Amino acid sequence: MEPLKDYYRALLDRFGPQGWWPGETRFEVMVGAILTQNTAWKNVEKAIGTLRTYGLLDPHKIHETDQDTLALAIKPAGYFNVKAKRLKAFADWLVTKHHADAEKLTQIPLDRLREELLEIKGIGPETADSILLYALDFPTFVVDAYTYRVLTRHNLIGEEATYEDMKDLFERNLGRDRELFGEFHALIVAVGKKFCRATARCEECPLRRFLPGK
DNA sequence: GACCAGGCACATC
DNA sequence: GATGTGCATGGT
Numbered sequence A: 001m002e003p004l005k006d007y008y009r010a011l012l013d014r015f016g017p018q019g020w021w022p023g024e025t026r027f028e029v030m031v032g033a034i035l036t037q038n039t040a041w042k043n044v045e046k047a048i049g050t051l052r053t054y055g056l057l058d059p060h061k062i063h064e065t066d067q068d069t070l071a072l073a074i075k076p077a078g079y080f081n082v083k084a085k086r087l088k089a090f091a092d093w094l095v096t097k098h099h100a101d102a103e104k105l106t107q108i109p110l111d112r113l114r115e116e117l118l119e120i121k122g123i124g125p126e127t128a129d130s131i132l133l134y135a136l137d138f139p140t141f142v143v144d145a146y147t148y149r150v151l152t153r154h155n156l157i158g159e160e161a162t163y164e165d166m167k168d169l170f171e172r173n174l175g176r177d178r179e180l181f182g183e184f185h186a187l188i189v190a191v192g193k194k195f196c197r198a199t200a201r202c203e204e205c206p207l208r209r210f211l212p213g214k
Numbered sequence B: 001g002a003c004c005a006g007g008c009a010c011a012t013c
Numbered sequence C: 001g002a003t004g005t006g007c008a009t010g011g012t
Helices: A004-015 A026-035 A041-053 A059-064 A067-073 A080-098 A110-119 A125-135 A145-153 A163-174 A178-195
Strands: none
Touching: A004 A163, A004 A178, A026 A041, A026 A080, A026 A125, A041 A067, A059 A080, A067 A080, A110 A125, A125 A163, A125 A178, A145 A163, A145 A178, A163 A178
16 A cells, blocks of 8 residues: 555654645745745745735735846846746736735635635646645645655655656555645655755665665 | 755746 | 756755
């Protein structure tokens, strides 16, 4: 059977609860999900701080603010021109299609909302799932580059695995549990940063005992 | 001074 | 359909 639950316990024992996602409002978490694309969270914090200072952590404000002004505000998060455009595309969607009401999004069926998010330019599968899970409390699993490394290095999935393959693996074997999904993904990032980077450093990894051949 | 980070869209073959 | 490339700051 899949030992994923054992992986989870080992990670939780080692790192403790991660408490993801930091953010005061649903909208702030959604903004963070876009800003953190391929970017260290530390840089995102600065950008969010600036947005907060200028009162821009609000869908209407982002909808109204021009892209260049937005880009300047989020500069520390990197890719600032790209991300300014993506933030606006997202805010435009939220304002025009959903009355800027993040709370109401939680009432939409998960699959339908996920499709809608994926149609927005700049929202791919990981960002969509991060928004659904961490901002809106839907039980959907978030996959990232670390997830791929851990799963492939442990032979839990083939090298050719797609995002959906990995997502399904977790969702089928764990049952749809929002709290579990939220902690598990955060723990995978934690272990990934420390032990599962481009070059694996398995010596002190808490998942070492699960390695094939161990 | 490389290398990397809580990705994604788009061009080209 | 697969593979390659641009986007950019800040920490190690």
